[in-house]
Amino acid sequence: MADIKYAAYICSGCGIGDKLDVDALEKVATKEGKMAVVKSHPFLCSTEGVDLIKNDIANDGVTHVMIAACSRRAKAEAFTFPDNAVSRANLREGVIWVVAEGSEHDEVRQEMAEDYIRMGCAEIKKMTQPAGNPNKAQSKRIMVVGGGMSGMTAALAAADAGYEVVLIEKTAKLGGFASNLLKRVPFNAPYAEAQPTGVEELASKVSGHAKIKVHLNSTLSETAGAPGRFIAKIAQESGAIAEETVGAIVQATGFTPYDINKLTELGGGQANVVDQAGLEALAKAANSGAIKRADGKEVKSVVFVQCAGQRGSGGNGNGQHLEYCSGHCCATSIKQATYFKDANPDVDTIVMYLDLRVPGMGEDFYRSAQEKGVIFTKAKVNGVSGGLSGEMSCKVNFKDLILDEEATVDADLVVLATGQVANAGVNLDEWTATVTAAESGDAAAVQRKSELQKISVLNLNYRQGPDVPQFKYGFADSHFICFPYETRRTGIYAAGPARRPMDMFQAMEDATGAAMKAIQAVENATHGRAAHPRAWDLSFPKARLEGCTQCKRCTVECPFGAIDEDERRFPLFNEERCRRCGTCMGACPVRVISFENYSCDTVGMQIKAVNVPDEFEEKPRVLILACENDAYPALDMAGIQRLTYSAFVRAIPVRCLGSANTIWITDALNQGYDGVMMMGCKKGDDYQCHFVKGSEMAYYRMSKIDDTLKQLGLEPERVQTHEVAITDNARVARMIDEYVAQLTELGPSPMKGFG
């Protein structure tokens, strides 16, 4: 852009003109903001108002637009000028709607508005409109890893939507775990009878689909690249390596049943104690006749032990196995109990449960099994013994929890409802530790590393390790609430039991969702745009490598593994993998990472633009850095509801609290701000951070800032970090007022006047 021309447009509509002195605001924009053009309009978002701006852009050479009106979250469409950088000063939600009514507040209200004008002008001067990524990715093909129910469903969903699909299956046939089932739990009304699995039909649809290419007996020996340009090396049975270029990946690698041999306390490993998979095999072999044990004896009595080695100490077993509920096994046992009753109603069939969890229409299925005479006993199973030699029956010792007494029952066969263990690949923490040890020459670690490579599903050549990061218990991490399929590797979506324990119906639903996300990802990538939640964003991080100290913090802290290392050990950004959270920018100690429209400067200059009153004015000044996903909307909502909060705060939206660089805090404190409030999403295991780790990183960094504060002679209370949810509008207003009161008590910052 040759000549840069800054223009400010101030709206006096929506009551702004009644509450504020707009002439004075214009003066601030001209004199202090140094805007070349400054105009006000009574209804700026109207066609007429927008045309005013468009006209200045077209005919007056305006390149950069500062709009002082409502929140940047409002009227976004009207105030989008595709070729121009735009900053917004929030006078409506951020000032007139939240500052208390009455003329006694006129002064502080006006001061607040003037500061937001100064901030908007300072920000726009540091912004450029993103030009977009010149190397747009090309591939719209979707690779599905895993040919089970989830994988086949995802492949069909994508292919039916018109996308080419490459499906990788490690065994010799499609079907996965479902192929081993006699029947499935019913999907439709009246939910009374087990249904055929449908796996054969699905498999033949997949194999016959013109848009689906199936690689059987194949695994991924390497996956490189990024959304829109992944290159997958596919190791085939013959030893040959096929190569496919794909745009996005659905990981539908399913689960493995928990090893029954580990459940010795429940008879695991003994001849007539099987898991649910084992029972399916017996039922299939029976071919709708009487079900027989492995030794050929017809089963006349069977006991199902629910929650076997699941739900920690709340389940059955010694509590040393799985901590979670696998969700499907109650309904699965009900289904299997009806196998017996359907073949022979005289078989004594007892299901010993702790809580029968049959969500949705499972309740109807449960009732139908009761009608068939399956007996449900609420019991804690203490042990299973016998079943060692052919003729001997098993003995189940249990406590009847209704009758409150110990009891024993004999059975020909015991079925343990064991849980699902995710096939999510390598645990990256273990990977990192192993690689580090291997590099220092530890022979065992070298050995383990090659084992891990074999366990790996994707074999990503990312610096951060070969698979998607896992959540606790080994399932692929994904944002449970907002973006369930999104893993922490952009363009790679997890579906089915690799993501969380689930039944077949849920897995198929999941797979469809993941396929849709994969389609979104390839479309965004080919447009050079980010993925969720900044899908429109054409900016991407740029690093001034000449300043980089190779500390590697950005590569480690990026929640999405977007940054590799080049040959010279500098960070190598993969734009398509980047979600534009800015965590790398917040991490960088020498501040060389920035976006065209968001940088240490766009925020830093806003902080500096604020007029900080001196210690005698008794007007504390508080900086709020608010996450744009939750905290900033909550602040806006406070305004929309006309909740009031102190006019001493100045709020700046940030992409993610993880993008907050500590320089902003020290700058603010040096300048005499009395306090800083950082507002981000919930962190930890039940995180709500849209960028998964961003708010956690912010907390971590802020936990280290105490020393800096001490050096400056400041109280630790002067910097606060809060978790704020989007619904916290009332709370956030209260928090602000409490904090301002606390700061008033503390007295003005000793830094005032030194800045």
Next chain:
Amino acid sequence: MTATYKNDFLKEVEANVEDGQWVKMCMQCGVCAGSCPLGPHWQHSPQKIFMMIRAGKREEVLTSDSMWMCTSCYNCIVRCPRKLPITHIMHGLANYAHRLGLAPKGQPTREIAKLFWDNIVKTGRVNELKFSLAMYFKDGFGQGVKNAMAMQGIGLGLMKAKRLNPMEMLGGHTCKDKGGIHKMIAKAREIEDRRKGLSGH
């Protein structure tokens, strides 16, 4: 002796007890147990009775006085999420235990029911005086005199109000066709027994 946690007793109940086929449908939520106004006085709540049947505890169930405690208030039926006709099952179980001679001896509900039945089948009408006296004297002559003395005031009051006629002691009202009534009852029993598979008895 029935093996525990086998289905034999459940099947027996299904075959012989009124609405017994519902027992397997109980989901052990405990709503009935929490709803029964007599709950605290029962040894086993309906919920537990159903579990005991499923656990094969034949003796314990049939000799229990629990189901005899049911007052037919229908609270449980109204509330059971599985729509079990609990009240009817309670009576069915009591009746079955009685038929088998397993019901607890001297259980008051059972005694009163018996006295009432014996009283009404004689003439086709309840002879209230005889019924009350039979109740007073059910635990022996001495106790009967004591009971009668205790109730004296009420008895005299009823007489004054012409609600009780001492002359009923001597035979009292009967139906027009006493023989017909007896035949009807015999026939009904025959049908009922056939239904329960107890021909003869």
